[in-house]
Structure formats: C-alpha cells, structure tokens
Amino acid sequence: MASISLGGTPVTTIGELPAIASSAPNFNLTKTDLSTATLADYKGQKVVMNIFPSVDTGTCAKSVRQFNEEAAELEGTKVLCISRDLPFAQQRFCGAEGIENVEMLSDFKDGSFGKSYGLEFSAGGFSGLHSRCIVVLDANGKVLFTEQVQETADEPNYKAALEALMDA
Template sequence: MASITLGGEPATTVGELPSKNEMAPNFTLTKSDLSPVSLSDYIGHKIIMNIFPSVDTGTCAKSVRQFNEEATELENTKVLCISKDLPFAQARFCGAEGIENVDMLSDYKTGNFGRDYGLSFADSAFVTLHSRCIIVLDGNGKIIHTEQVAETADEPNYKAALEALMDA
C-alpha cells in the first residue's frame, strides 16, 4: 500500500503502482461513447496515463487541460485520462473545455483498473476512487515512468512524465 494524503489527512491505496520496466497490465475501460477500450488497442503508441479521482475537482481538471495542451506536441503518443467518473461527466467536461487531444477513459464499471494497478484509495473520503498517479509506457506497453502523487491535491510532475517519453 502507498501512504499518501488527501487534504493533509493520511490515506492509503490498495497496493503499489507497477514497477518500472514491467509490462503494464492489460485493462478494459469505457470511452465517452460507452464503448470498451483496452491497453492492447494502444500498442504501438507511447502512452501517458494521467490518473485521478474526478474531473470535477480543480487539480484533476487542470491536469487534463495541461496534458491536452502538451499532447499537441507529442509524436506517436496517446494521453489517457483515467478516472471513475461516468463517461457522461467526462464528455461534458471535454465539451465545455474544448478538450480534444486526450482520451478520456472511465473505470466506473468494475474498478478493476484501479485495483490491478494498485492505485485505488483503500480508505478516506475517496475510498475506491483513483489516487493521483502518472504512468508512462513505451510503444510496447513497458512501464518507463511512474509517479504516485504524495498529496492528492497536488499536481503531478508533468515535466518528468514528458521527459520519460524522450528516453523511450
């Protein structure tokens, strides 16, 4: 379990993020049009997984905006913004914000992604929601960078995630 904080209060996750140099576990998530999508659908592209509790919070929304902006400059890279928000909420946010360069994906159906990647909150007011994490994959699905953000209200290290792509 990772020990993190939520609003300064201690919280834990159900496990640890997968390790660097491991192959990322496959997943099936739901796109905004309610169709399923799996990690295997993205093989051949570098991937930034921007994972967060809810797009309806300020820091989460900011991270989606930031990666949407950065994605315009990234070659052969997909940015996946993953939460347990309903796909309708994700689509509403993207429409209102003009977000077009990231794939919004939801783990609302099963929560398996959060458990399999060890990043769901195990306790706190956010129990079962995703903690704020970044996972970067090379084009073959190998993990090349991870970040478990220590305080959920803080932004991830965008620069470190983007630099990891340059080395892949």
C-alpha cells in the same frame, strides 16, 4: 500499499504502482462513446496515463487541461485521462473545455483498473476512487515512469512524465 495524503490527512492505496520496466497490466475501460478500450488498442504507441479521482475537482481538471496542451505536440503518443467519473461527465467536461487531444477513459463499471494498477484509495472519503498518478508506457506496453502524487491536491510532475517519453 502506498501511503499518501488527502487534504493533509494520511490515506493509503490498496497496492503499489506497476514496477519500472514491467509489462503494464491490461485493462478494460469505458470510452465516452461507451465502447471499451484495452491496453492492446494502444500497442505501437507511447502512452501517458493521467489518473485522478474526479474531473470535477480543480486539480484533476487542471491536469486534463495541461496534458491536453502537451499532447498536441506529441507524435506517436496517446494521453489517456482515467478516472471513475461516468463517461457522460467526462464528455461534458471535454466539450465545455475544448479538450480534443487526450482520450478520456472511465473505470466506473467495476474499478478493476484501479485495483490492478494498485492505485485505488483503500479508506476515507475517496475510498474506491483513484489516487492521482502518472504511468508512462513505451510502445510495447513496458512501464517507463510512474508517479503517485504524495498529496492528492497537488499536481503531478508533468515535466518528468514527458521527459520519460523523450528517453524512450
């Protein structure tokens, strides 16, 4: 269980992020076209998972925009923006913002991604939503880097996540 904060109030998650050098847990997430994405779909590519509570909040939206800019420069890498938002809301946001370089994925069906990655809020106003995290994987699905942002309102360390890609 990780201890972080939400608006300065202490909160916890249901577990811990996957360990560095471990195999990332598989997932079944929903794309904006309502098809399913699994970890196996990204085999052979490096992956940056930008995970957050909702694209309808300022910091979450900013992280999607930032990674959209960064992703345009990354070869052999997919940036996955993951939340429990409905795919329709994710698609609407991307259309309005001109987001084209990241893939939006939703854990709305059963929340199994948030549970298996240990990042779901366990209590409070955001209970059931994802905490703000970054998980970077190599082309074989091994965890290279993780960050669980201490204060949910803060942005992740984009530079550290992208540097982990360069070292792989």
